[in-house]
Amino acid sequence: MCKITEQLALELFIWRAFRKYKNSLPTKPEYDSPKMQYHVLAGAVVWEDEGIDKCHPKLENAFRYALNYRTNLIVHENYIPENRIEKRAFKLAEKYFQNWIGFNKNRCSYSPELSDRIKRIKKVSEWKINKIMNSDEANLD
Numbered sequence: 001m002c003k004i005t006e007q008l009a010l011e012l013f014i015w016r017a018f019r020k021y022k023n024s025l026p027t028k029p030e031y032d033s034p035k036m037q038y039h040v041l042a043g044a045v046v047w048e049d050e051g052i053d054k055c056h057p058k059l060e061n062a063f064r065y066a067l068n069y070r071t072n073l074i075v076h077e078n079y080i081p082e083n084r085i086e087k088r089a090f091k092l093a094e095k096y097f098q099n100w101i102g103f104n105k106n107r108c109s110y111s112p113e114l115s116d117r118i119k120r121i122k123k124v125s126e127w128k129i130n131k132i133m134n135s136d137e138a139n140l141d
Contacts, residue, residue: 017062065089
């Protein structure tokens with residue numbers, strides 16, 4: 001019962017954030033070739049022109065689930081999510097941010113080239129996090 005309550009609370013949080021900040025994300029690219037970055041908390045990639053790093057923290061937190069789902073759509077052909085919240089958040093985000101640049105087809109569809117690139121970006125990010133964590137442990141001794 002607790003798990004269901006937690007899920008409902010999370011879905012309510014996401015819905016309220018999307019509704020409150022509806023259409024507040026960019027719809028047109030600012031750059032000719034925007035850089036792709038790894039969003040550690042989402043476990044996903046974002047492009048620098050998508051406005052995720054500049055939006056309200058509540059919206060960014062709610063968007064993590066949609067970003068993770070989108071990244072999996074790019075990385076895995078015929079992706080089937082294990083977590084239904086991610087897919088529901090993605091569909092809800094599509095509803096409240098219809099013209100958001102992050103929903104351009106080339107940023108939401110499987111791509112072997114992007115898949116390889118994202119896997120490399122993720123690996124480097126994980127390596128950097130482990131390096132930081134290990135250096136903190138060494139400083140505690």
